[in-house]
Amino acid sequence: MGSRKGFPYQRGFGNEFQTEAVPGALPLGQNNPQACPHGLYAEQLSGTAFTVPRKSNQRTWLYRTLPSVVHGEYERVSEERAPGLWARGRIVTPERLRWRPRALPSVPTGQGAVDFVRGLLRVGESGSAAARDGLSVYSYVCNQSMRQCALYSADGDWLIVPQQGMLLLQTELGYVHAGPCECVVVPRGIRFRVSIQGDEDTAEPVMARGFVLEVYHGHWELPDLGVIGANGCAAPRDFEYPVAAYDAPSSGETAAFTVFAKFNNELFAYRQPHSPFNVVAWHGNYAPCRYDLRRFCPVNAVRFDHMDPSIFTVLTCRSNEVGVALADFVVFPPRWHVQEHTFRPPYFHRNCMTEFMMNLSGAYDAKQASAFAPGACSLHSMMSAHGPDVESYERAAAVELMPQRVSDENMAAMFETSRMLLLTPQALQDPSRDLQYISCWQGYRCRFGEERTEKASQRRNG
Numbered sequence: 231m232g233s234r235k236g237f238p239y240q241r242g243f244g245n246e247f248q249t250e251a252v253p254g255a256l257p258l259g260q261n262n263p264q265a266c267p268h269g270l271y272a273e274q275l276s277g278t279a280f281t282v283p284r285k286s287n288q289r290t291w292l293y294r295t296l297p298s299v300v301h302g303e304y305e306r307v308s309e310e311r312a313p314g315l316w317a318r319g320r321i322v323t324p325e326r327l328r329w330r331p332r333a334l335p336s337v338p339t340g341q342g343a344v345d346f347v348r349g350l351l352r353v354g355e356s357g358s359a360a361a362r363d364g365l366s367v368y369s370y371v372c373n374q375s376m377r378q379c380a381l382y383s384a385d386g387d388w389l390i391v392p393q394q395g396m397l398l399l400q401t402e403l404g405y406v407h408a409g410p411c412e413c414v415v416v417p418r419g420i421r422f423r424v425s426i427q428g429d430e431d432t433a434e435p436v437m438a439r440g441f442v443l444e445v446y447h448g449h450w451e452l453p454d455l456g457v458i459g460a461n462g463c464a465a466p467r468d469f470e471y472p473v474a475a476y477d478a479p480s481s482g483e484t485a486a487f488t489v490f491a492k493f494n495n496e497l498f499a500y501r502q503p504h505s506p507f508n509v510v511a512w513h514g515n516y517a518p519c520r521y522d523l524r525r526f527c528p529v530n531a532v533r534f535d536h537m538d539p540s541i542f543t544v545l546t547c548r549s550n551e552v553g554v555a556l557a558d559f560v561v562f563p564p565r566w567h568v569q570e571h572t573f574r575p576p577y578f579h580r581n582c583m584t585e586f587m588m589n590l591s592g593a594y595d596a597k598q599a600s601a602f603a604p605g606a607c608s609l610h611s612m613m614s615a616h617g618p619d620v621e622s623y624e625r626a627a628a629v630e631l632m633p634q635r636v637s638d639e640n641m642a643a644m645f646e647t648s649r650m651l652l653l654t655p656q657a658l659q660d661p662s663r664d665l666q667y668i669s670c671w672q673g674y675r676c677r678f679g680e681e682r683t684e685k686a687s688q689r690r691n692g
């Protein structure tokens with residue numbers, strides 16, 4: 231078990247876990263005793279169809295103080311409560327797009343404060359949640375914890391990637407803490423509440439920013455390693471799962487909870503007179519987890535050339551086509567660049583996949599640091615040309631190639647999907663949009679036939 235800031239975790243991607251916050255709360259030898267220990271109610275949460283093969287079957291048994299059925303009617307939530315979640319992807323464009331870091335909410339309390347639900351902004355989407363096919367990409371900003379409310383998505387698994395600010399997720403299965411350069415998976419249907427945590431040392435105002443990828447189909451998996459062998463990339467043991475933790479039963483108006491339900495990309499809510507975080511014990515393999523991206527063990531070319539970024543895949547969500555992901559979550563972690571006679575930054579590229587890039591920290595080697603600051607993101611849709619900006623190209627094409635350490639400061643990430651995204655007007659009109667983006671490639675000039683370059687290439691090719 232690992233622990234940070236007082237929260238213990240269990241480890242191992244996709245393991246069968248069992249945990250109890252009160253000794254003896256887990257039934258022994260069966261899931262459904264006639265009467266559960268401590269008067270708890272048994273409830274199954276199925277993450278896959280009952281009948282999928284055993285190796286991909288996911289379910290968890292929950293032992294709770296009240297069954298989840300005890301709640302009021304679902305009501306549709308107003309768009310004002312979560313304008314960016316209600317925003318739908320309608321706009322088609324192959325344009326290369328970039329956004330500066332989204333502005334953090336400036337009003338610390340009251341009406342102007344923004345919780346995680348209000349701060350979500352859908353950037354784009356593909357497919358249909360109802361048909362369980364496709365995905366959505368969001369960014370979020372917030373400066374207030376979710377109060378007496380929780381959220382679940384019936385539409386798919388969420389992969390949350392904080393860029394700034396510590397988040398504490400209270401989930402039905404326990405607490406998961408995650409900050410910059412970590413990620414959290416919250417599987418479909420699991421209710422969670424996001425609190426933002428201040429820096430205890432500096433008492434800085436609490437503000438958070440990050441990104442979310444929601445997949446409507448399947449679940450996140452570790453990628454196959456092929457010829458790499460049994461180890462490398464993200465190690466299963468570094469994925470951390472919560473231990474059971476529950477809110478003490480209480481009643482009265484202050485105990486009442488609103489639970490938001492994202493259902494076919496609309497937002498509903500119900501009320502209940504008690505906390506949904508009332509699971510005293512659970513066992514199973516369908517649970518939220520977190521992973522520290524700095525633990526990623528990069529495997530790369532150690533002599534020449536730039537490998538495809540699939541080598542840096544942390545998690546993948548398969549599509550129905552063998553070898554093609556619905557979405558991959560890829561990181562560009564601290565590492566050594568050692569390749570000889572090689573243009574080391576990302577190459578010029580047109581891809582049959584869509585790439586949503588995020589800078590989480592430091593600088594990204596294909597872009598000028600000031601133009602793609604931490605918190606910035608970009609979208610290169612399928613077959614739209616992209617690659618290093620002129621300054622980055624000139625530098626990397628001329629630099630003397632010594633082994634070079636990509637600083638521990640640096641962490642970029644990418645959601646790569648086989649789908650085309652339809653964009654929301656809200657994301658396209660957001661003030662953070664960098665309307666000058668494509669000018670970063672306008673300074674390239676044709677050097678073909680110039681005497682100087684011909685001589686240099688003759689020298690290089692002997």
Ligand SMILES: O=C(O)Cc1cc(O)ccc1O
Nearest residue numbers: 538539576577579585596616
């Ligand atoms: O476009 C990008 O920056 C992502 C990317 C990185 C890389 O190292 C190779 C290809 C690629 O698309």
Ligand SMILES: [Fe+2]
Nearest residue numbers: 579581585616
């Ligand atoms: Fe790319």
